[in-house]
Amino acid sequence: MVTVTQHAAKKLRQDIATIINLLPFAYFDNHPYGDTLSHVTNDVDAVSQGLNQSVGSLVSAVTLFVGSIIMMLKTNILMSFTAILTTSVGFWLMMLIIKRSQKFFSEQQNVLGQVNGFVEEVYTGHNMIKISNASQEKLAEFDTLNERLYAAI
Numbered sequence: 001m002v003t004v005t006q007h008a009a010k011k012l013r014q015d016i017a018t019i020i021n022l023l024p025f026a027y028f029d030n031h032p033y034g035d036t037l038s039h040v041t042n043d044v045d046a047v048s049q050g051l052n053q054s055v056g057s058l059v060s061a062v063t064l065f066v067g068s069i070i071m072m073l074k075t076n077i078l079m080s081f082t083a084i085l086t087t088s089v090g091f092w093l094m095m096l097i098i099k100r101s102q103k104f105f106s107e108q109q110n111v112l113g114q115v116n117g118f119v120e121e122v123y124t125g126h127n128m129i130k131i132s133n134a135s136q137e138k139l140a141e142f143d144t145l146n147e148r149l150y151a152a153i
Helices: 002-022 025-030 033-075 077-124 126-131 135-152
Strands: none
Touching: 002 033, 033 077, 077 126, 077 135, 126 135
């Protein structure tokens, strides 16, 4: 399963690299390179970790689920239907919660990308910031981004 998820992550990175190579230069003029790189890195790592953790568990969980349903139906049909109904209601509530919380996760990832892009730009342009005496302005800008990230978490 680990090999399958690693191949999927590699394919995803290759596809993203192809798409980034097709972007016009104007895109990078309007979007910080560090921000784009941070989004790609964070998103691919999140997907890769999610796949690594869940694919093996999914196979064993499906096998256990099917076996449990068969054994429950053999033992007591009325109790089996009660358990299935209760579980279905739980899944429905879980989906409702996930649907509402997704916007907060998206906002957190967006602000995290902005913070990482800002840090990358300040780090690479450190000498220019020192020369132009813009350290306080950049610190205030970072504090604003950091507060937005804190609020998104």
